[in-house]
Amino acid sequence: xxxxxxxxxxxxxxxxxxxxxxxxxxxxxxxxxxxxxxxxxxxxxxxxxxxxxxxxxxxxxxxxxxxxxxxxxxxxxxxxxxxxxxxxxxxxxxxxxxxxxxxxxxxxxxxxxxxxxxxxxxxxxxxxxxxxxxxxxxxxxxxxxxxxxxxxxxxxxxxxxxxxxxxxxxxxxxxxxxxxxxxxxxxxxxxxxxxxxxxxxxxxxxxxxxxxxxxxxxxxxxxxxxxxxxxxxxx
Numbered sequence: 001x002x003x004x005x006x007x008x009x010x011x012x013x014x015x016x017x018x019x020x021x022x023x024x025x026x027x028x029x030x031x032x033x034x035x036x037x038x039x040x041x042x043x044x045x046x047x048x049x050x051x052x053x054x055x056x057x058x059x060x061x062x063x064x065x066x067x068x069x070x071x072x073x074x075x076x077x078x079x080x081x082x083x084x085x086x087x088x089x090x091x092x093x094x095x096x097x098x099x100x101x102x103x104x105x106x107x108x109x110x111x112x113x114x115x116x117x118x119x120x121x122x123x124x125x126x127x128x129x130x131x132x133x134x135x136x137x138x139x140x141x142x143x144x145x146x147x148x149x150x151x152x153x154x155x156x157x158x159x160x161x162x163x164x165x166x167x168x169x170x171x172x173x174x175x176x177x178x179x180x181x182x183x184x185x186x187x188x189x190x191x192x193x194x195x196x197x198x199x200x201x202x203x204x205x206x207x208x209x210x211x212x213x214x215x216x217x218x219x220x221x222x223x224x225x226x227x228x229x230x231x232x233x234x235x
Contacts, residue, residue, distance in 0.1 A: 047116065047170055047186045047198055057118040057205045059198070061186060067111040074103035108132050116185045118142065118205065125172065127185055140183065146173045147211035148202035150195050151182065168195040168214070172202075 051058040078099045085092030108131075117126040125140040151169040167189035175181045186195065196213060203211045 047114065047195070049198065049201060052201070052205065055120040057202065059116040059185070059202075060114065062113040063111055063187065064113070067107060070103070070107055070110060074099055074107075077103075112187050114185070114187055118145075118202070127183070129187070140172075140174060144174045145206065146175075146180075147206060147208050148172050148185075148199040148213075149182065149211075150199050150214040151184070151189075152214055153189050155191065165191075167191050168193060170195040170198055 047059040047061040049057070050060045078096050081092040081095035081099065083092070085096065111132050113130040115126075115128045115130075117124075117128075119126065120142065123142045125142050125145055127138045127140070129136050149171055151171050152166045153169065155165040155167050168191075169184055169189045170186035171182045171184045173180055173182055199213045200209075203209055203213070
């Protein structure tokens with residue numbers, strides 16, 4: 001029985017390395033989980049109507065909040081890594097340096113600000129996207145815009161095969177009946193269904209309130225049907 005009483009001392013010894021273990025875990029597997037959560041949340045961005053007038057419709061969207069959350073997560077990881085490095089764990093310097101390069105690269109890709117302007121007087125649709133590396137602007141003749149629509153994409157994170165869930169991306173349909181083009185006007189896909197309502201609001205403004213929205217299967221559904229019928233590539 002006395003020998004059993006010595007085990008708490010043996011268990012307590014590794015506690016001296018806990019500060020770095022926490023930092024290492026957070027910047028390793030847990031850190032990756034946090035970054036994945038941030039990137040997943042970034043997909044929930046959606047465009048909002050900023051101005052709705054008879055001759056002008058403006059939509060705006062930004063991932064500024066997501067970028068701010070990402071910065072906070074990266075700063076926390078860096079702070080833990082640096083504090084561990086100062087206390088003598090040299091690996092903390094490498095983790096902190098990795099956060100700077102990897103986190104900076106993710107932030108470079110995630111941050112953006114989008115503005116879409118439907119100008120009836122100027123007969124123009126202007127799509128302006130601003131990211132950390134610059135601004136890109138695209139214009140389309142408004143008379144060529146037939147309607148707004150929503151692209152569907154199978155939600156890979158859903159395990160329910162009986163009732164598939166989808167993510168949504170706002171777009172406009174341009175071109176003639178025989179040569180349609182779908183131009184995305186939102187940044188990536190979102191799990192929110194607000195894009196469906198936004199598309200309807202745009203169609204109301206364009207004068208095509210009865211235009212179909214999100215009708216038909218997604219590309220993932222088509223691919224699954226092809227695979228089921230045996231027309232896919234042989235394994």
